[in-house]
Amino acid sequence: MSAELPDPRTVSAYHRRLPYGQRVSAESLLGEPFVPFEGEVRVVPLADPLIPEPPRNGEPGGGDCYRCVNPDANVIWHDDRWDIRTGFEPIGLPMMAGLAPRQHMTLHTLTPDVVASLGEVVQRLALAIGRIDGVARTHFSRWGDGSEHFHMWFLARPLGMMQLRGAMIAAWNDMLPPIPDEEFRTNMHTVAAAMAEGGGQAVGAGAG
Numbered sequence: 001m002s003a004e005l006p007d008p009r010t011v012s013a014y015h016r017r018l019p020y021g022q023r024v025s026a027e028s029l030l031g032e033p034f035v036p037f038e039g040e041v042r043v044v045p046l047a048d049p050l051i052p053e054p055p056r057n058g059e060p061g062g063g064d065c066y067r068c069v070n071p072d073a074n075v076i077w078h079d080d081r082w083d084i085r086t087g088f089e090p091i092g093l094p095m096m097a098g099l100a101p102r103q104h105m106t107l108h109t110l111t112p113d114v115v116a117s118l119g120e121v122v123q124r125l126a127l128a129i130g131r132i133d134g135v136a137r138t139h140f141s142r143w144g145d146g147s148e149h150f151h152m153w154f155l156a157r158p159l160g161m162m163q164l165r166g167a168m169i170a171a172w173n174d175m176l177p178p179i180p181d182e183e184f185r186t187n188m189h190t191v192a193a194a195m196a197e198g199g200g201q202a203v204g205a206g207a208g
């Protein structure tokens with residue numbers, strides 16, 4: 001049967017071009033203002049595509065949906081539709097927080113009322129994170145490759161730290177010295193309190 005499956009490396013013109021098993025050059029990145037690496041950078045070999053892709057958490061055959069199994073874990077604010085979670089692991093930025101609907105939905109199945117409120121809650125959370133002392137801007141991203149449950153990540157870019165602009169802020173978050181617990185508790189409270197001003201409730205570490 002497996003012989004009838006197409007070779008994953010040939011499923012599209014894009015896939016057919018790529019140098020699987022080889023190390024591509026990092027040269028085009030080095031020297032860019034947003035890239036935190038210099039000198040000899042060795043890129044890992046390019047892996048073969050995996051088709052069909054393994055199920056994400058929350059999908060049939062995948063692991064449990066963390067958010068649905070742990071409805072209150074790490075939640076610092078919620079209203080009827082959305083919650084904000086943070087503090088999963090030590091971070092190097094003043095804040096990294098996840099925004100997700102309270103109910104299990106994918107981007108494709110977000111209900112009309114949740115879709116309609118998305119713009120407003122994104123704006124509110126970006127501004128709430130901006131209330132943290134020393135934060136200039138809030139970056140946000142949706143990847144969604146780990147869990148099926150729709151979620152976006154919000155990252156605080158510190159004032160004046162111009163190297164932290166752009167997508168590599170997520171790498172900086174892992175490399176910078178971890179923020180001390182007490183300082184992070186203050187930041188969680190700042191964000192949750194700012195959100196609660198516009199509705200919903202600060203809860204957990206956000207209320208403390």
Ligand SMILES: [Zn+2]
Pocket residue numbers: 058065066067068103104105149
């Ligand atoms: Zn879920």
